[in-house]
Amino acid sequence: MSRPLSVFLDNGHGNDTPGKRSSFPGLKTLYEYEFNRDIVTLITLLLEKAAVPSARIVPELYDVSISERIRRVNRMVSAASKDGFQTVLVSVHANAGKGSGFEAWTSKGKTRSDLLAELILDAAPKYLKGFAVRKDVTDGDGDKESNDFSLLTKTLCPAVLTENLFMDTLKDYQFLCSHAGRVAIAEMHVAAILNYKETL
Numbered sequence: 001m002s003r004p005l006s007v008f009l010d011n012g013h014g015n016d017t018p019g020k021r022s023s024f025p026g027l028k029t030l031y032e033y034e035f036n037r038d039i040v041t042l043i044t045l046l047l048e049k050a051a052v053p054s055a056r057i058v059p060e061l062y063d064v065s066i067s068e069r070i071r072r073v074n075r076m077v078s079a080a081s082k083d084g085f086q087t088v089l090v091s092v093h094a095n096a097g098k099g100s101g102f103e104a105w106t107s108k109g110k111t112r113s114d115l116l117a118e119l120i121l122d123a124a125p126k127y128l129k130g131f132a133v134r135k136d137v138t139d140g141d142g143d144k145e146s147n148d149f150s151l152l153t154k155t156l157c158p159a160v161l162t163e164n165l166f167m168d169t170l171k172d173y174q175f176l177c178s179h180a181g182r183v184a185i186a187e188m189h190v191a192a193i194l195n196y197k198e199t200l
């Protein structure tokens, strides 16, 4: 019998965030804030079907500061813990830098975060067919904002940040723009979260 789990979902960036978008001539612009929010919506619906409660950290369309997002997560973690729930945070992003494939990030030394990240990475090949799962990102090609890391290090629950393919690589961009691609990305997260829940 697994213990109840409450899932917190962060959609990075906002409609006022500079950059963080595709720019293929003649093709519609993919904005990361919109993608992140759509994936979080799809994950929420799938978790609802699986009877796993979840909450969105940033319901706003605009960018909310990292310190405020950390505050929100930690408030929710405290409340859920009091109610007997285990908690986990997933922050959804799309990558840029002209690479290709999927990455999952955690802070150092948090084993529960590592477990969820591993489960997402394990699920990735099934849902992201034809895309690389970039497991070793310590070789300098992952240029993360330090802000995103504080969401992983200063939150009081296991936390994973996913970089779902690259907005500025055409093959990845096309998958990210497609409904089927978005559903697959959401399903990948939920499959991993449900597997994680079984370990509690």
Ligand SMILES: [Zn+2]
Binding pocket: 012, 013, 032, 093, 094
């Ligand atoms: Zn991002």
